[in-house]
Amino acid sequence: MQYLETPQYLRKTLFPKSDDLLLSGLMNPLDSSHHLRIDEWCKYREGVVLDRPTKDGQGSWVNIGLKKECKINTTLQSRTRVTVKLNEKDFNEKIKFYTGEAVSMNEPKSNGLYWGYIVRVAESFKEIFEDSCFEEGYDFIIGTSDKGEDYSEQKFEEFRDFKHCLIFFGGLQGIEGMLESDEHYNITDLSKICNIYVNTCPKQGLRTIRTEEAILISLAVLKPKIEEIKLNKI
Helix, strand or coil: CHHHHCCHHHHHHHCCCCHHHCCHHHCCCCCCCCCCCCCCCCCEEEEEECCCCCCCCCCEEEECCCCCCEEECCCCCCCCEEEEEECHHHCCCCCCCEEEEEECCHHHHHCCCCCCCCCCCCCCHHHHHHCCCCCCCCCEEEEEEEEEEEHHHCCHHHHCCCCCEEEECCECCHHHHHHHHCCCCCCCCHHHCCCEEEECCCCCCCCCCCHHHHHHHHHHHHHHHHHHHHHCCC
């Protein structure tokens, strides 16, 4: 997931050769907003800091996937991935290099651009819910399972005030199997973990649905529900 999210021009630097990525060429590309081509201009670009000193000892040189490199005014360690906001006046000028500044990856998102996702590895079932990327944690947890209730019959509007939503998918044995296999987690009732426990593919007619298929199906039916309660929030 980290490899797919990374723009192609950064992968060789950030990902050493590994057997885990041996068949990565068979995976479908994301082609999201930050996967820019060499001839595309955007005021934001993902880059990686180069092992190249600056003359005055300040700032860093960054490879941003263009024919020219970019100099930012922040000193960062080489091989660090960084989101760069470019000086737009550089685009039409004949310059030796681009200039810009390092910004949060959330800044392009706040300007309406989808700018990728973050992968967080949880060492246990408990960490999935309690070690959030957000200080406030998750206040709306949706569990998905063929043993859940029909999603169309759930009252999503009861959670219109949520800030951070977690949609939880299980593996081959479902969420139930994951919960049973974690001997360090003393909660056995999923209703105490999830605010809503839904079946997003009722009457599926199959013994199992692959996780990668379940994600696409679930997001397709849950996205309108979540957007509706957020839009109707007054």
